[in-house]
Amino acid sequence: MQYATPPEQLDDIPDVRYRAVFISDIHLGTRTSQAHALLEFLRTVEADTFYLVGDIVDFWKVRRGPHWPQAHNDVLQKLLRKVRKGARIIFIPGNHDEGLRDFCGMHFGGIEIHQSCVHLTATGRRYIVMHGDEFDIVVRNAKWLAFLGDRGYETALWLNNPLNWIRRHLGLGYWSFSAYLKNRVKKAVAFIGAYEEAVAGEARRHGADGIICGHIHFAADRNIGDVHYLNCGD
Numbered sequence: 437m438q439y440a441t442p443p444e445q446l447d448d449i450p451d452v453r454y455r456a457v458f459i460s461d462i463h464l465g466t467r468t469s470q471a472h473a474l475l476e477f478l479r480t481v482e483a484d485t486f487y488l489v490g491d492i493v494d495f496w497k498v499r500r501g502p503h504w505p506q507a508h509n510d511v512l513q514k515l516l517r518k519v520r521k522g523a524r525i526i527f528i529p530g531n532h533d534e535g536l537r538d539f540c541g542m543h544f545g546g547i548e549i550h551q552s553c554v555h556l557t558a559t560g561r562r563y564i565v566m567h568g569d570e571f572d573i574v575v576r577n578a579k580w581l582a583f584l585g586d587r588g589y590e591t592a593l594w595l596n597n598p599l600n601w602i603r604r605h606l607g608l609g610y611w612s613f614s615a616y617l618k619n620r621v622k623k624a625v626a627f628i629g630a631y632e633e634a635v636a637g638e639a640r641r642h643g644a645d646g647i648i649c650g651h652i653h654f655a656a657d658r659n660i661g662d663v664h665y666l667n668c669g670d
Contacts, residue, residue, distance in 0.1 A: 450482040455558060456483060460489035460567065460650025460668035463532065464508045465498045470670070471507040478514045486515065486523055489668055490530025490567030497532075497556045507624065519546035525552055530651060538577035553646065561645040563664070564638065568649035569632040628654055632667075638662035 463469045497503070518523055525547045529536040540551045552566035603609070631652055640645040646664030655669025 442555040445488055452612045454483040454486060456485045456555060458565070458648055459492070459654055459666050460530070461491045461498070461670040463491055463494040463509070463512060463670075465494045465502045465504055467503045469494075469503075469508065475507060475510050475514060478511070478518070480516070482521075483488075483523060485555075486518060486525045487553075487648070488525065488527040489565060489648065490528050490569070491532040491650065492527070492530075494532045494616040495535060503509075506616075515547075516545060519665055524548070526550060526565075528552060528565060528567055530537050531569040531572075531624075534569075534574050555567045555648065562643075562662075563646040564642060564644045565648045566638075568631070568635055568651035568667075571631055571638070572651060614632060628652060632656065632660060632665055636665050639663045639665075653661070 442600060460473070462471065463476055464471060481640060505565075515525060527536070527547050527549050528551065529540075529549065536549060537551060539549045542549055555563045555565050558562065574656065635647055635649055639645070639661055640661075644663075646666060648666045648668070650668045654667060655670040656667040658665055
């Protein structure tokens with residue numbers, strides 16, 4: 437039996453406050469979700485605006501049979517508590533929670549749902565915020581292939597735990613098997629580079645200074661020509 441986390445444990449005093457925090461690709465509902473790490477992060481920060489940049493809940497996995505421990509509930513509860521305390525939350529659905537795109541333009545419990553939006557920095561720079569699957573040819577044009585790829589990637593994430601247990605006992609540091617596969621496979625077909633260029637092009641077309649996205653689980657902070665490209669990773 438699972439018991440709800442006591443409210444006082446969800447309401448820690450934050451260490452730092454930001455104007456905006458961007459989170460993507462948490463995939464609640466899967467065994468590989470880093471919900472505990474996210475919860476610890478949310479306990480230590482506050483922000484005027486939290487941007488949830490897609491794939492927060494993995495409805496692909498939920499349909500097959502969800503893994504939903506208390507920590508996954510706690511993440512959602514913590515986000516709702518931040519709304520009640522005055523934070524603005526903007527949710528931009530991704531391809532794994534794309535069913536919520538039908539509700540773009542609506543508000544639920546203080547959470548705004550948008551297809552994309554523009555974030556204005558303190559210095560006046562404009563950043564487009566979007567999940568980014570619009571620029572993934574596999575997802576847009578062959579969803580069945582993306583689904584199969586998702587199962588394979590989920591397996592790679594699952595293998596991270598036993599591999600790193602062995603590495604710890606050998607005195608070795610953390611090593612990401614999934615990141616290794618992404619580097620070897622996706623770079624071999626120039627996927628990441630092409631994706632980043634396409635996303636940067638979207639910012640350029642809208643006259644934005646930069647773009648903030650997720651989707652490919654590959655964190656980045658770099659300039660692509662005149663565009664500042666930021667990816668939340670996972």
